[in-house]
Amino acid sequence: MAGSGRSLSRCGLRGREVELEGLQHLIASVARTGSGGLAVIQGEPGIGKTTLLSEAVTRARAAGFSVGLGKADELHRIVPLSSLAACILHGEKPLLSGDAFADLARSHDQRIWLVERIAEAIEARAGSMPVLIALDDVQWADPLSLFALKQLPTRLWTLPVVWMLAGRLDPAGPAQEVLTAAAKTLPTSTVRLGPLSDAAIGELVSDTLGAGADERARDLLDGAGGNPFLVVEMLAGLRSPERSGETVPPGLVVGVRGRLRSLQPSTLRLLQMGAVLGRRFRFHDAAALCGRPSTALLAALEEAVRAGLLDDNGDHLLFRHDLLRQAVYHDIPPSARMALHREAANHLVRVGRQPVDAVPHILRGAAPGDEEAVALLQQAADEVLPVAPGLAADLMTRALELVPSAVPLRFVVGEQAIVSLTRAGRNREALSTGDRLLAGRPPTEAFSRLQAALGVTLWNMDLAGELRRRAETALSIGGAASEVGARLSALRALAMSRDDDLAAARGVGEAALRAAVACGDREAQVLALCGLGEIALNAGESAAALKRFAALSAVDSAFLPEEIVAHQHMDDFTSSARLLLAEGRDGAPRQAMLLWGQGQHHLALGRLADADTDFVTMERLEDDVQVPVQQVNTAVIRSQIALLRGDGEAARQHLATARRRLAVKPNPGNTAAVRFLEAVHAEADGDLALAVERIRQVQQEGFFMRWRLLRNQIDSAIRMALRGADRELAEDLAAQAGRYAASNPAVPTAVGIAAQASGLVSDDLDTLERSVTLLQASPRPLVRAAAAADLGQALLAAGRTTDGVAALADARRVFTETGAHAAAALLQHDLDRAGAGGHRVATAQRPVHGWGALTVSEKKVARLIAEGRTNRSVADLLIVSPHTVNTHVTSVFRKLSINSRVQLANLVMALPED
Incomplete structure (x- = not known):
């Protein structure tokens, strides 16, 4: 960008020397100790967060760090991993190639798996040089990026990785969530930027207007409230020849409006269309909204860049600061903004963009009854459901709001909303949504589909009796499509697995399975096999349960853990081990439940320490995805293990949990x-x-x-x-x-x-x-x-x-x-x-701290990590999950009172040969 904007933004460092020194100290500490750290820079818009973060990044790069710098975007919040992508793909040596990242985001549908792969890329880089991951405007982070940011600092705390996030002040916002998640594991700090001092503002004035700046100019800056961006904008106005005699008003919108008055109408129009598209936008998209060819707006683009309002990075145009974009945006009348967002959505769909690109504009521009908007929300929800179920649920809730009550489409959209809400773990909301739809007296077919969709919701809520009542009611009414009828019958069998008459339940389940196979409905087959497996377990028939769960696992690999445990009930630990060690298990869904099966395997074979590690890891993964399936049983088993090992205090803590x-x-x-x-x-x-x-x-x-x-x-x-x-x-x-x-x-x-x-x-x-x-x-x-x-x-x-x-x-x-x-x-x-x-045999308890406190598995992991191996390579060598290795590493560091892999390597080198 030509003009004053860039040089003045550099002056935003005035008055931030103490904060910069603190960030530089963190960078140096991580480089020296080899263990991680996290800093969050917070403050109001324009207070200098971006400038401070940029300077910290520059100094880290000069200190030999591999740097990944990204910026979240308000209108890209529904694109999974869009915020973190910029960090991972940034720089001369990106952590992942663009093709590798695209494959990562496209080919797999598991949040835990995605985070683990990103962690592996960072870990591999951190093995040869310290790493800085910096994200600006974290308040706009998309849900999947935020999910990853809450896991990665803890996952990588034993490595030289610095995390820096910059965002607006929000006690309950994303930055605070990341801080809270990391606080128990690695050093964290919060840098809160307040108004600049009078002395710093004076320096800014002198930097811009020279030593001869008069008191009138300094007095005019009182309205900036110590905000460096507002100071810079006002100084830009004072320095502008055509505005040298103006009094700069304190309000930013008014100030930007004054700057825009001197622009050509076409330039103003370009800026307004760009503001609707977002802080970052494509030139031809803005031209399309202007209704003019790109060639006709070249002069407007050049003027906007010269005025210091836009930057041009070759691929996109960017407002120099989000406050500038917001000032332009809020100067557009609200009704016009809404219409323009809807036009933007139409344009993006017309030129072949993905639904998730158009949806932010749909959310701001769609009116009730807009069925095209509803269809786009449905498509986007389908795309993000596997990796961001909460976002999918939000999109479908909004889609449902756009469909009038009397329109049949409402029940179709409602069914998808129920599924999304249930997948997101928002079962009560799913049930209340379904009941509202049912109160609208839907047609018979819609009634049956809604009740079938609510079946999994009710099962998750442990309402087996209510599930049976609803399934039987829907079946008695009739009129459902064959696949829906099969699902309802399977749900009925699943509910009956909790009754005393298991023979009757089995008959219902077998009939449901035949119906599911006949109509070729995969969901009905899964439900029927689930029900039959539960019935067999509750009848104490382990061989029958294994038969059903093996068939279920063949239909849907997500149910591999159930097959594994069923083999264990048959004392078949050879098959259990084979399935646990199957290639590709780390990419399989329901990894927490796989760890449950692994923990049960180790427990049964008397490997108490390894079993406890598995259950600790499983608890963490269930907490991460907020799907508490086995939390109670895990605490129960860990308490029993602690009692067997003689740790009464831990046993009592687990009982309380x-x-x-x-x-x-x-x-x-x-x-x-x-x-x-x-x-x-x-x-x-x-x-x-x-x-x-x-x-x-x-x-x-x-x-x-x-x-x-x-x-x-x-x-x-x-x-x-x-x-x-x-x-x-x-x-x-x-x-x-x-x-x-x-x-x-x-x-x-x-x-x-x-x-x-x-x-x-x-x-x-x-x-x-x-x-x-x-x-x-x-x-x-x-x-x-x-x-x-x-x-x-x-x-x-x-x-x-x-x-x-x-x-x-x-x-x-x-x-x-x-x-x-x-x-x-x-x-x-x-x-x-x-x-x-x-x-008598000596049975001395294992010490609490030091090398002797480590279990056999922990010693194996410690020696391999000390050799410089990554978690992934250790997992592959020991044939365990990388999540399990991570749990071992955390335990090793705690018992050895160390906090970096460098310290571990030094300690292991000093040990005598076994």
Whole structure:
């Protein structure tokens, strides 16, 4: 840009020396320590945020940083990753090529996957030089970019990566969200820019008007309120020959209006059309809105650039400052702005742009009844739904507002709105939207489609009874298309999976599956197979459940976790491992649920530390996407793991977490899981009466809980009942273990536990011995150890001390190997009482800090990271998820009290060879 604008903007650094020094200190600290940092620059429009950020970027580049600098755009907020794209693609050595980034954004539909790939690109660059990622106008960041910004600083905190965000003051805005997400992990700072001092304004005046600037000029600047941009604009007016005698008004809109008065009408028109299109726009788009060919507006463009109002970067025209654009924009009458936005949308569609490019103008320019606008919103919502479901829900809510109540299109749009709201986790809003539409007395076909769309919503809300009632009502009315009827039947079966009559539920589900296959509707097949799998699980039929979930996974790979866990119920950990390690799993959907399956796999095989890591990672991913599917059960299992390992404080914290989460999602399964955990804690605390009461509550919570919750823990419940002198409860539990074994004769764990349960209740030594023999075929070491411990206790009671000590010692060995030190300590106490001093084995607890505090997996990860490998390469080498590696790295740094990979490398180099 020619003219005064650029040189004056440089003077915006006047009075910002302290703030710049702080940012330079952060840059130097990250380069020196090798660990990350984040700074947010905040202030009112025009206060100098962009200038300060630009200077910080310049200094970082001079210090050897690889720099990615971007700027969010108000009218591009619905384009996924548009804000972060500028940072990643910026500079001489962009983090990703344009083609790679386009493929990333186009080919995959998982937010977590996208963030991980971006993290890998930054991590690879940070391995050779420090990196600065800077984003200006963060208040306009699109939802997917904001999602990534809330994850990436924490994900990359052990690397030399500086994050700098500049945005307007907003205590609840995007910048604050990013700060809050990062604050617990890496150093953060907020730079709040206030008005310039009188001395700094004086320097600006001297810079522009020279040393001879009179007091009148200085007095005129009082209206700028210390805002450097307004000061610069006023000084530009004072310096302009044609305005040298004018008094510059304090209001920016008035001031810009005064500057525009000297422009040719065509130039003013070009600026107004550009202001409608956004801060950044294409010349030919603005010319089209002017209704003139581009060649006719070349003189207007040149005048706008000379006047310091526009910059030209070769691809786009840009208003030199967003305040200039807003001043021009707000000087257009509101009704005209609305019409121009609608014209802009028409033009962008006409020239072949994507719906998401036109939608910002639709949102500002569409009026009720505009069906073309509704269609564009629907297309845009479809495009962004996989990666930005919240945005899709907002777009469809707006589309629904544009459709009059009496128009049949309203029900079609409403159905899509329900689906989008449900995918975004806004289930209550989806249900209320659906009920409002149903109150409009839709035609039969629309009624059925709306009820089918609400089915998943009701299931997510744990309203199985209401789901069944609505599905049956819609089916009884009839008139639905074949695929909708199949979906409704499948939803009915899914709801019936929570009833006692599972035979009837199975019949409904099988009929729904046949109907779904006949009409070729994939959604109906998924729902029917889900229902049949749930029915089989609730009936305690593991083989049938595996058959259904394997078929479901083949139809929709998103349900791979259900198939994995179903294999585990069959004691088939070979297939479980194969599916967990399948190539491409990191790009699969529902990665949190994959980690749930992985955690269950490790837990069953006695790898307590690895299981806990999986569940920690799963919790984080569910928090990231705000889909809390297994939050209660994860807290329950982590509490049980902590008890086994002897960490009572952590166990109590996890119990408290489970109770809090149960209050949010109090369904029967969650309630039973927390009640059982409370029983385990009560027994550990010596309150057997409370423990037995909680077990009774678990039994009463739902018949299917007998299989799903107590499948491999029923021996623990029986011991509580016997110690609490409730023999009837113990016998009931043993009987259900027997029924489960009868339904699963090919599962060694089920058959062995049934014998163990029977032996405990009958106090029969032979039966307990048989259970240990049967469980030798079980791949679950903790289950085998528990049965051996029961046998050892019975042998000691029978006077067979030698055999009893041997069984207890074997159980204690297994508990120790798995890290279940508390369980091992209890058995050591029993061995000591039996006089088996020669069997004592040191079971020292792992230290809390230092290299010795690391688990086996953490040591592997630490050594590989110390070699300079990336998370991805470590994950590929160890055949685990990069998310799991990230959790290990975080734990390693915490235990070693370090904060950079450089420190880790130095520490590992100093270790003796193993």
